[in-house]
Amino acid sequence: MHDDLGVPAGLADYxxxxxxxRTWDERVVEWxxxxxxxxxxxxxxxxxxxxISDDDAGLRVFVNLGAHALLGLLPNGRYLNLYERPAIGAKRVEPSxxxxxxxxxxxxxxxxxxLTAEGVYFAALGLGGVGLRFYGEYCLVLKVEQIDPNPGLFDRDSYDILLAPISELDDRAAIVAMxxxxxxxxRHSMVEMRVxxxxxxxxxxxxxxxxxEAVLKDQEFIEVHLRPDPTNSEVGGFGPEDIEEVRESPDEVAVASRLRDRDEDGEYLSAVEFEWLLRRECVARAIGRTRLPSRVVTQHGRGYQWK
Incomplete structure (x- = not known):
């Protein structure tokens, strides 16, 4: 059931x-x-x-990767989703x-x-910062219009639609469309309605x-649904040529610096610490060979500090 405005029953308190x-532009005006x-x-x-409109520091599309995954992408690999890459290492992985x-x-x-889901890649809309660190310490800033000139957007993590209250609505499809x-x-009006x-x-x-910080906070973000042009690659996905830059948080850089200092001073590093540090050094060399811009990003007041 719907009310006179087409809003699904159950959203009366929203x-x-x-x-x-209404359109996102109309919602901003009404707000x-x-x-x-x-x-x-x-x-x-x-x-x-x-x-969000600044050409140099405005909205960007992020994908976060760990060191192991990034080493598989650089210098000449492809970023593939679970539909296109069912085997990861020796383990066969399928979409859940x-x-x-x-x-x-x-x-x-x-x-x-x-249209099929096999050709869709999920990313996040962001401004400054280093994306969704939950998914990996390296943030890839994508050349979005080179990959997909007009990707779809979703107001939140799409897995939210599997949870209450959206999952309990009689017409879930109607709210998903909203x-x-x-x-x-x-993109601009959706960010305004978020912020x-x-x-x-x-x-x-x-x-x-x-x-x-309001555009992308922890794991709360606007989701981007990219459909890379399949004619650009026989394999699919996107490659290093589609990356604008790689961003890192100063937190990981500081930890790596501290571990190197401890190692040079003869202090014991655990196997996990040593492996983590080794992978980061391999990533740094791979980024250098690919000649991708790489930056440590911190935020200060009215702007961003790029190093």
């Missing part, structure tokens, strides 16, 4: 501006109208728009039932349009660093 059948009494709202929106259910719910499988967008038309509610009623103007 924000009617955010969970809406700003509702927050008109907040004297800082317009100024904060201006700061958000400037931060949850992954297949998510693919179907998102409409990534569409026989009428000849949370979708596309790169060219919706602006976090800034409401703060009685101060925010900094670009705060905006960056």
């Amino acid at each position: 924000d009617p501006v955010y969970f809406s059948t 700003m109208d509702r927050e008109a009494s907040d004297e800082f709202a317009e100024g904060n929106r201006t700061i958000v728009r400037q931060a 039932e949850d992954r297949r259910e998510v693919d179907l719910a998102l409409g990534l499988e569409d026989a009428e349009r000849g 949370l979708k967008g596309v790169w060219r038309d919706d 602006l509610p976090q800034l409401a009623r703060q009685a101060r103007l925010v900094t670009a660093g705060t905006v960056s």
